[in-house]
Amino acid sequence: MTRRPFVAELxxxxxxxxxxxxxxxxxxxxxxxxxxxxxxxxxQQVWENERRINEMEIEIDEQATRILALHQPVARDLRFITAxxxxxxxxxxxxxxxxxxxxxxxxxNRQPQVKPLIDVPxxxxxxxxxxxxxxxxxxxxxxxxxxAVLAADDEVDDLKHAVYAELLSFMERDPSAxxxxxxxxxxxxxxxxxxxxxxxxxxxxxxxxxxxxVRHSHSRVVDDSGVRAG
Amino acid sequence: MTRRPFVAELxxxxxxxxxxxxxxxxxxxxxxxxxxxxxxxxxQQVWENERRINEMEIEIDEQATRILALHQPVARDLRFITAxxxxxxxxxxxxxxxxxxxxxxxxxNRQPQVKPLIDVPxxxxxxxxxxxxxxxxxxxxxxxxxxAVLAADDEVDDLKHAVYAELLSFMERDPSAxxxxxxxxxxxxxxxxxxxxxxxxxxxxxxxxxxxxVRHSHSRVVDDSGVRAG
Numbered sequence: 001m002t003r004r005p006f007v008a009e010l011x012x013x014x015x016x017x018x019x020x021x022x023x024x025x026x027x028x029x030x031x032x033x034x035x036x037x038x039x040x041x042x043x044q045q046v047w048e049n050e051r052r053i054n055e056m057e058i059e060i061d062e063q064a065t066r067i068l069a070l071h072q073p074v075a076r077d078l079r080f081i082t083a084x085x086x087x088x089x090x091x092x093x094x095x096x097x098x099x100x101x102x103x104x105x106x107x108x109n110r111q112p113q114v115k116p117l118i119d120v121p122x123x124x125x126x127x128x129x130x131x132x133x134x135x136x137x138x139x140x141x142x143x144x145x146x147x148a149v150l151a152a153d154d155e156v157d158d159l160k161h162a163v164y165a166e167l168l169s170f171m172e173r174d175p176s177a178x179x180x181x182x183x184x185x186x187x188x189x190x191x192x193x194x195x196x197x198x199x200x201x202x203x204x205x206x207x208x209x210x211x212x213x214v215r216h217s218h219s220r221v222v223d224d225s226g227v228r229a230g
Numbered sequence: 231m232t233r234r235p236f237v238a239e240l241x242x243x244x245x246x247x248x249x250x251x252x253x254x255x256x257x258x259x260x261x262x263x264x265x266x267x268x269x270x271x272x273x274q275q276v277w278e279n280e281r282r283i284n285e286m287e288i289e290i291d292e293q294a295t296r297i298l299a300l301h302q303p304v305a306r307d308l309r310f311i312t313a314x315x316x317x318x319x320x321x322x323x324x325x326x327x328x329x330x331x332x333x334x335x336x337x338x339n340r341q342p343q344v345k346p347l348i349d350v351p352x353x354x355x356x357x358x359x360x361x362x363x364x365x366x367x368x369x370x371x372x373x374x375x376x377x378a379v380l381a382a383d384d385e386v387d388d389l390k391h392a393v394y395a396e397l398l399s400f401m402e403r404d405p406s407a408x409x410x411x412x413x414x415x416x417x418x419x420x421x422x423x424x425x426x427x428x429x430x431x432x433x434x435x436x437x438x439x440x441x442x443x444v445r446h447s448h449s450r451v452v453d454d455s456g457v458r459a460g
Binding site: 054055057058061062065068069072074075078079082085086089168171172173175176178179182185186189213215216 | 284285287288291292294295298299302304305308309312315316319398401402403405406408409412415416419443445446
């Protein structure tokens with residue numbers, strides 16, 4: 001195995017993560033467009049994209065492990081590698097969640113549209129901006145931007161609860177609204193999970209920059225039902 | 231910082247992961263009992279447990295990072311550390327999902343019971359056994375056991391679809407069944423996600439034992455809606 005310069009390895013690792021992040025952002029955006037435009041061709045793009053994201057996850061893990069073995073980094077460089085391993089995993093999960101959204105969009109497109117999509121497009125714009133900002137914070141090592149991502153997570157959660165409440169009322173009033181409403185509910189749920197992963201990335205950035213682990217210390221809501229954990 | 235013997239550090243790291251795994255298994259079991267027995271006191275235990283799981287996640291990450299920095303392991307020892315970092319994250323997520331289940335159980339307990347809980351208790355027994363087996367496979371470095379976990383994941387997925395189908399019919403027939411059915415649907419969804427995390431742990435065990443990354447190579451289903459990805 002040739003031993004490449006350490007700095008070049010770190011730079012390549014970061015470039016790969018950003019390329020993967022680009023694919024994930026594309027997937028999320030397309031999955032929501034497939035929903036809004038009722039467009040099956042867009043769904044196909046998300047599925048194809050997913051395969052490439054999965055390959056990249058493995059390549060990035062291999063590279064990170066190789067750097068650990070060959071260069072034995074310490075301090076901030078070591079934090080960079082462990083952050084990269086975690087961000088990699090979060091990005092891959094976001095790609096999975098975009099596929100989940102597309103599956104629900106395909107199911108919705110087989111049914112008559114019950115009504116405009118309520119707050120889902122609004123929610124998705126906010127989530128997309130969180131994902132983008134979390135990666136930007138990573139590149140720029142910018143703690144302010146990372147904190148902005150953490151703050152946006154609460155707003156996403158509020159939006160999700162508003163969407164849930166409205167969909168539950170629909171379903172109670174009209175049995176024919178049950179199936180499409182459940183699909184929309186899971187789309188909102190998947191968007192909120194993408195936001196959670198963007199939050200994880202932001203937390204990793206803060207750990208990388210400050211060396212302080214902020215997980216579980218801000219008002220992270222694991223809430224899934226309207227009942228808040230203590 | 232005192233430099234403890236490498237073998238002792240690795241052993242302690244494994245013991246901590248197992249202790250955390252024990253808490254997570256306890257949380258999953260209690261969350262389902264809170265549902266079946268309609269018992270609010272059990273919910274409280276799951277919330278208290280969650281705080282300890284979160285602390286352990288941070289302690290384990292810190293220890294893993296310290297071992298990387300001080301001992302610079304290679305080959306199988308390095309794979310052990312990277313597996314430990316990932317298993318740690320999967321266990322913490324399982325703890326979150328048990329809290330989600332408890333939140334839905336609390337919501338269900340405020341409503342009249344619509345009917346016996348269908349396949350949810352069956353599903354939960356299977357998921358609990360997957361979690362237990364994945365940790366056992368990790369301790370014993372047993373690839374057969376890890377493969378058994380991967381196989382069980384498909385069964386959980388089938389059960390979840392059966393639960394969804396039955397609940398959708400309920401909701402369409404009876405508007406008063408909408409809210410409790412949605413709660414049960416999300417409980418089934420959370421159980422399936424716990425199974426996914428157990429699958430991740432099993433994949434990490436296979437990587438640790440064989441040095442081969444099996445992610446995305448077996449018939450992993452990211453399906454969330456009944457439509458299968460290619």
